[in-house]
Amino acid sequence: MGLGSVLLLLQLASSADAFSQGAIPTPLTDRSSSSLCAANEPPKYDKIEGTLREAEEVATGSVMLHIDTLESIDYRPGHVLALEIEMDETQRPLDKESKTYKDAQANGGWMRGPYTVSRCSERKLNVLIKVVGTKSRRFQSAEPGTKVKFGGRFHVPILDGIDVASTDRVVMISTGVGVGPCIGAIEMALEDSFRPPIDLIASYRSQDEVVCGDILDSMQQSHPSKFAWKSIITELDGRLSANEDNLRLVFESNFDASVERTHFHLIGNAALVGEMKAGLEEGGVPPSKISIESYFNHGAELNQESIRRISNAVASMKVAAAIE
Missing domain, CATH: 2.40.30.10 (Translation factors)
Incomplete structure (x- = not known):
């Protein structure tokens, strides 16, 4: 095949x-x-x-x-x-x-x-x-x-696609039910002391579509040095890539890591996955540090302005790291 x-x-x-x-x-x-x-x-x-x-x-x-x-x-x-x-x-x-x-x-x-x-x-x-x-x-x-x-x-399991030796932070970005596999992977990662900390940004269309928020809250409270999560509600806030404020959810973190040592896992709506992947790569994130799984909406045209915005956010993250 x-x-x-x-x-x-x-x-x-x-x-x-x-x-x-x-x-x-x-x-x-x-x-x-x-x-x-x-x-x-x-x-x-x-x-x-x-x-x-x-x-x-x-x-x-x-x-x-x-x-x-x-x-x-x-x-x-x-x-x-x-x-x-x-x-x-x-x-x-x-x-x-x-x-x-x-x-x-x-x-x-x-x-x-x-x-x-x-x-x-x-x-x-x-x-x-x-x-x-x-x-x-x-x-x-x-x-x-x-x-x-x-x-x-x-397919490759989420954690298997992350090179622990070269990664200081993991960012998981999901839409809808894409959060399901992320939750399972996070649970496994928290049992392994050698795994880097994880930020999860979960996107939902409406508040009543938020999946397993209580489980995620509990994991965050139990492992504050290893896991943090945030949700974005698109009917209120717009898509994750819609503006700089939303993108701060991705690039601002309590977990210290350079862009080059951050792994991004993108899962869900193909439009968002495609835009994030293109923007991250354009901003200088190595392709080996991006893993993806797209569920639907594959025919959607990628928004070039969103890609540019993501790329600029990556560049800003690099500048901030250099100043520090």
Whole structure:
């Protein structure tokens, strides 16, 4: 499978209805695989059976799926997997001409899509989803005990993409449910004394969409020298890249680090991810210090003024460091 397919996965991961819209690459797994469908269709991967313990609404439009399995599993926050649930046409019949319906028919009646792991233990899995389409609504309404299937292991986990030896600070920037994998990664990082401190800037459209704020507050209070977080509400404050005041959330920190020794992880809306990545690189942040995962909005044109504003903010951070 070529680089183009790999990039396609990274773009589609966690999109509620993305899986049936294109192929994704061979999974990074030691498991033997069983064929799912024919050539030019979604990939081969070994299916693991699980049970949905709870579909917990953690904010308006955001649901945390708590999944149990009898098998020992090895996922980390930021891994992408294929997650399946059986159609229930008694609730809301699908359009039989839709890609979702046709793909489910080819998969024995099971809808499937790529989703990003938020947390994982040996036999438990958490996945945070946004309720926006047919599959996500099915997960949201599923009763406890509903059978699910999952498999494959794609993408690089968040912490695995950070070079600890050359990093003094980590900045995670998320939009919407992109905060889910960040929370899991932060929890793991706080258990490792060798990990650098982390700033999380989480962007939401409205206050009622803020996910797991109590958990983040608790971690910040328990680890003030290792973790800090801030939220931005776009309907009140505008997008993160909209003005210099918003960007101060990214570049002002209690954790001391140069630009060159700061790692940026960008996850969520492709427009913001693309603008931040372009602006950071234009401002002189090494590409090796930027990791990304885009969920949706890939066709959006990047705002050149926002890119310039981000680049200038990086330059200001460098100047401030030089003066100090």
